[in-house]
Amino acid sequence: MTGQQTKRLILVFFLIAHFFLIKISAQQDSLHIEGKTSAETIVHNGELPPLWMVALNSGRWRNDAGSQSLVTAYAGINWHLNNNWRLTAKAEGNHTTGYSDTYLHTGMIGIQWHNWRLSAGKHVFDPIFTVPNQGSGSYIYGNNYRPVPRITFELSEFTPVPFANTLFEVRGGISHGWLPDQQYGSDVLLHEKYAYLRINLGKWQLYGGLNHSALMGGKRSNGTDIPVDFWATFFGKGSEKIGGGDATNAAGAHMGLYDFGVYLKTSNSAFHFYYQIPFSDGSGSLFWQGNSDHILGVDWKPEKVSWLSNLTIEWVQTTYQSGNGMPDPGIPQNMNDGTFLHYSNLSSEDMLELFGIEKENWTEEEIKDVLKREVNHGNDFGGRDGYMNNGMYPSGWSYKGHIMGSPFNLTRQQLEAVRPDMEFHSIVNIKNDRYKGLHLGVKGNAGTQLTWKTKITWIRNFGTYFEQYPGRYTWEETENYWFKDGRDQWYTMLQFSWIPKNADNLNINLAVAYDGGEIYHSAGLKAGLSYNF
Numbered sequence: 001m002t003g004q005q006t007k008r009l010i011l012v013f014f015l016i017a018h019f020f021l022i023k024i025s026a027q028q029d030s031l032h033i034e035g036k037t038s039a040e041t042i043v044h045n046g047e048l049p050p051l052w053m054v055a056l057n058s059g060r061w062r063n064d065a066g067s068q069s070l071v072t073a074y075a076g077i078n079w080h081l082n083n084n085w086r087l088t089a090k091a092e093g094n095h096t097t098g099y100s101d102t103y104l105h106t107g108m109i110g111i112q113w114h115n116w117r118l119s120a121g122k123h124v125f126d127p128i129f130t131v132p133n134q135g136s137g138s139y140i141y142g143n144n145y146r147p148v149p150r151i152t153f154e155l156s157e158f159t160p161v162p163f164a165n166t167l168f169e170v171r172g173g174i175s176h177g178w179l180p181d182q183q184y185g186s187d188v189l190l191h192e193k194y195a196y197l198r199i200n201l202g203k204w205q206l207y208g209g210l211n212h213s214a215l216m217g218g219k220r221s222n223g224t225d226i227p228v229d230f231w232a233t234f235f236g237k238g239s240e241k242i243g244g245g246d247a248t249n250a251a252g253a254h255m256g257l258y259d260f261g262v263y264l265k266t267s268n269s270a271f272h273f274y275y276q277i278p279f280s281d282g283s284g285s286l287f288w289q290g291n292s293d294h295i296l297g298v299d300w301k302p303e304k305v306s307w308l309s310n311l312t313i314e315w316v317q318t319t320y321q322s323g324n325g326m327p328d329p330g331i332p333q334n335m336n337d338g339t340f341l342h343y344s345n346l347s348s349e350d351m352l353e354l355f356g357i358e359k360e361n362w363t364e365e366e367i368k369d370v371l372k373r374e375v376n377h378g379n380d381f382g383g384r385d386g387y388m389n390n391g392m393y394p395s396g397w398s399y400k401g402h403i404m405g406s407p408f409n410l411t412r413q414q415l416e417a418v419r420p421d422m423e424f425h426s427i428v429n430i431k432n433d434r435y436k437g438l439h440l441g442v443k444g445n446a447g448t449q450l451t452w453k454t455k456i457t458w459i460r461n462f463g464t465y466f467e468q469y470p471g472r473y474t475w476e477e478t479e480n481y482w483f484k485d486g487r488d489q490w491y492t493m494l495q496f497s498w499i500p501k502n503a504d505n506l507n508i509n510l511a512v513a514y515d516g517g518e519i520y521h522s523a524g525l526k527a528g529l530s531y532n533f
Contacts (some may be wrong), residue, residue: 046522059146062098134441325379425470
């Protein structure tokens with residue numbers, strides 16, 4: 001029996017066992033068991049499948065392939081015990097023609113006491129938006145990529161601070177994951193955490209939070225091991241153990257997101273206003289010093305509009321990334337091999353020879369000021385951050401071809417499908433991480449059995465600093481850089497879901513989508529059905 005046949009046999013056995021388990025246990029009040037099977041297909045005529053047909057689907061669909069089909073089988077157990085304890089277990093098996101694979105998509109077990117929860121296995125980690133909306137998804141974390149093996153411990157819901165009389169509430173968590181088979185590199189460790197504080201002021205609720213995602217360990221592109229310095233990575237500090245740039249900057253690769261917002265509850269509506277600021281290093285984290293990148297969103301859930309249930313508008317901008325100044329102060333020496341003379345190694349003789357300035361004793365700040373003026377075109381150092389990218393970890397925050405965050409980032413594989421003749425100068429996998437755009441998502445009802453939703457997005461894409469300045473420490477741009485002045489792209493989708501009368505467990509869905517602009521064109525149809533047990 002082949003491996004593929006074995007996987008399919010396991011999936012069939014899983015479905016049969018799942019069916020009988022439901023029949024035996026459905027009468028137990030403290031034990032809730034749920035199951036779902038689905039079959040869907042996407043047909044399109046473009047270089048890439050329409051974005052909103054494949055994005056925010058936990059990586060089930062391949063985003064750089066042609067027409068494809070997907071079959072899923074899911075089972076979940078939720079067992080309420082005494083003293084506010086709860087046990088959960090979930091499993092989902094998938095077969096996809098996009099990846100030509102049958103695999104265990106999700107498999108986890110968890111235990112919860114009040115709002116404290118411990119989970120282990122392959123599961124989604126998406127703590128930013130606790131209430132679903134029609135937005136473009138979380139900028140980091142989220143449900144845009146296939147779940148990875150991880151252990152997560154969290155205070156999952158806002159919980160009152162003792163002795164604060166419900167005025168202050170907190171939530172937070174930490175998760176440790178494994179990325180054993182990334183496309184570029186292997187055995188990478190994923191460390192993620194979040195912390196939020198909320199203030200209750202009657203119908204107004206104000207909150208602020210900090211999210212952090214880091215990559216550590218694994219192997220360099222030359223095959224050598226990258227040491228793990230957990231606590232240095234945890235706190236974003238330099239590490240002599242790892243050495244190189246990690247000794248003077250921060251151990252591992254880092255992405256962060258500030259998240260500020262307000263909830264407002266009125267007599268007939270619920271509003272959520274949010275302002276989020278992404279960053280990848282210390283200079284970007286000081287947003288009050290000029291970090292203009294942000295996600296600005298408004299989410300509205302009316303309660304007395306029969307045809308409308310949710311409307312979300314977002315403005316997204318990630319073009320700044322600490323500016324286009326060189327990442328570190330120093331002198332580029334050879335663009336071909338990337339050698340670079342750090343400012344701390346410059347002597348008085350070097351300053352005289354390079355800039356004609358004669359001075360006995362130089363302070364570090366004086367050297368930086370000269371380099372800023374003479375080498376960095378008057379720009380601050382510490383720029384060209386490259387969100388979701390990293391030179392030591394070429395795959396960056398991507399897994400199985402999907403971004404581990406916002407789907408507006410574009411990978412090398414997606415652009416190669418669009419432009420097979422495109423030349424790349426950097427090893428990093430994410431080739432478009434600088435963009436700005438407007439997103440609209442709407443969901444509503446058309447009667448008691450029919451629901452609909454639509455997403456319309458305009459994005460102007462500027463590529464990545466890694467490709468615009470391939471030497472990183474140079475001002476020589478890539479000749480005829482494809483994203484130089486920005487390339488506009490539209491992503492649109494309209495979807496209907498129908499639950500027939502007298503068949504409440506059956507859901508039939510149909511979606512049409514069109515993506516068009518200066519990157520690619522694609523028109524597609526997505527159809528499927530699901531059955532809940």
